Amino acid sequence: MKLKKLKSSICGLFIIMLLALVNASCSNGSNEDIVSDYMVTVTAGEGGTAISERISYVVGEEVNVTATAYNGYSFMGWYEDSNLLSTEISYTFNMPARNIQLQAVFESVSQPSEKGRYLVVYYTWSNNTKSVADELCSIIGGNMVEVTPSTPYTTDYNTMLNVGQQELNAIDNSGIYPAINTKLDSFSDYDVVFIGYPLWYSRMATPMQAFLHNHTSLLSGKKIALFCTSASSGISGTVTDARRLCPEADFLESLRIGSSSADNSHDTLVGWLGRIGVAVE
Structure with missing residues (x-):
């Protein structure tokens, strides 16, 4: 009787050990199947x-x-x-x-049979927008005008943004725009006017807002193509600004270029120009 019980205990222990080995093997196999x-x-x-x-x-x-x-x-x-x-x-x-x-x-891209007459108007603070404007002009062969504020901004980034925020508040709350030196008498010589600027607090930089505000009537009915440089924010807030400032203009597809890509914008500009139907030189 004691021998039987011993054999039964040994058999039970063997089964338990065998099940443990099987479970361990299955567990290891499932780990191997995990894709990292x-x-x-x-x-x-x-x-x-x-x-x-x-x-x-x-x-x-x-x-x-x-x-x-x-x-x-x-x-x-x-x-x-x-x-x-x-x-x-x-x-x-x-x-x-x-x-x-x-x-x-x-x-x-199907290009127009005739090249148009283009004007590039831009405002720049860090020269990123200027780099894109220069490249754009080299591609389309247009004329270029820089918007300059009557009072130059400081070269300190944070101080400039503080001033920009104050000017945005003055525009939104009182309709007061910063003074600029740039004035054009007519846009009749141009088929498309390109407007370039940096983003300030997801808005169009105030000197460019001032330019559009001052030339609203002259830009009525004109085709306008917006382009901006930005480190992170999207362009939609600036499109809203432009449409508010020039409600009678015909806005084409807008373009945002990352600040880090401003010096290497050629291919992006060519693709954009193709989409809006502008011939490339």
């Missing part, structure tokens, strides 16, 4: 190139992909399968728990 890195594959359709900073990312990591359009083509957007994800040339997203396949899609 996922792949990002980018391809480009006809008319441009597309790149990703890396090919593998962990879940939640920030991914940045960039498209570049060739001359004669315009970037249309980033697609996954047939789904449009973004129309931004530089697209940033957080990595999901799956592999991603993105395609940059481009479209051939």
Whole structure:
């Protein structure tokens, strides 16, 4: 009887150990199946190139992909399968728990048969907007005018923004605009007027607001294309400013260029010009 009980105990112990080994094996196998890195594959359709900073990312990591359009083509957007994800040339997203396949899609730009007459009006504080305005003029062959404030702003960034905030408050609350030195008698020689400026507190810089305010009647019925430089904020607040200041103007698609890309804006400008129907030199 004692021998039977001993055999039974040994058998039970063996079964318990066997089950533990099986569970450990299953647990280890499931750990091996956990994927820590996922792949990002980018391809480009006809008319441009597309790149990703890396090919593998962990879940939640920030991914940045960039498209570049060739001359004669315009970037249309980033697609996954047939789904449009973004129309931004530089697209940033957080990595999901799956592999991603993105395609940059481009479209051939049909240029007008005749070149137009263009004017680029810009205000700059840090010279970022000037860099973009210079590049724009080199592409379209237009004339250029710089808006200058009657009282120059300080070179200290924070102090300048404080002054800018006060001027924005004066515009919004009292309709008082800062004085500027720039005045034009007519825009009749131009088919499109390009307006360039930096963003101050997500608004159009006040010297450019003053310029549009002073020339509202002359810009009535004119085609206006807005472009701005910004470190982070979007352009929508400045479009609202422009439409308020020039309600009778015909506004084309606007363009925001990141401050860090101001010195390398050629391809972005060419794609934008194609979308708004402006011939490239």
